[in-house]
Amino acid sequence: MKDSEPDKDYYSVLGAGRDAPREEIERRYKRLARRHHPDRGGDEEEMKTINEAWRVLGNADSRRAYDRARARPRETYRPHAPVTSPSAKADPLSGRIVGAMLCVFVGLVLLFLVRAQYVVFLWPLALLALGIVGFGVLMAHGALLFAREQVAPAHPMRRLVWAQEVLFWSCVGAGGYGVYLALTAV
CATH class of the missing domain: 1.20.58 (Methane Monooxygenase Hydroxylase; Chain G, domain 1)
Known part of the structure; x- marks a missing residue:
């Protein structure tokens, strides 16, 4: 989880739902990897993003850590009273x-x-x-x-x-x- 970013939505990269089982995520990863592989004329940066998403979501421990990091409530903006006379x-x-x-x-x-x-x-x-x-x-x-x-x-x-x-x-x-x-x- 150290090299993954909680700001990136790896589920949308692979096109899977948050409650998708590992088999579906693996199937979607393989399909995208075949389509975007650089040897088949795909984009190298796109392939790196797909591999990174698979590295995080393919492992159960890193997926749980990723889900926990994304579920953490973000700091909300607290309005303050305007300073005017x-x-x-x-x-x-x-x-x-x-x-x-x-x-x-x-x-x-x-x-x-x-x-x-x-x-x-x-x-x-x-x-x-x-x-x-x-x-x-x-x-x-x-x-x-x-x-x-x-x-x-x-x-x-x-x-x-x-x-x-x-x-x-x-x-x-x-x-x-x-x-x-x-x-x-x-």
Whole structure:
């Protein structure tokens, strides 16, 4: 067992199962040895690997030692706590709000650019701008849901879900109407 490596899977080299009897392993070894022998045009390195597998699995003592070495549990990775200061942790809510605001801003800028140019063939850009604004609104709604889930279940904010939804969608509607008025004035 000294010259064998437990990292190599000798069973797969010979194509045998782990519970295969010695006779089957010997039969598979002989078949592979005939096929890969260097005198018959086979690869010498492949033949060395096959011989090494037979040397380990053909002997009952070395096979038991090999199986024991492979059955040994490997050292598992133990995660450790990250070393960061409390002030370095990101606030996911503010990141969501900033992302939503950025989407809405970029969409509105594109929409105003298309409207200010009075060019008919820019309508795909206008659709893209509306899509970006809509995505920003959905991101803002996701931030609202995220903020709601962060508070305790007994908090009054959890009981007034309908009021939050009405207020949010009222703001979205009023903002949309304001954008409509601004676009018609341009």
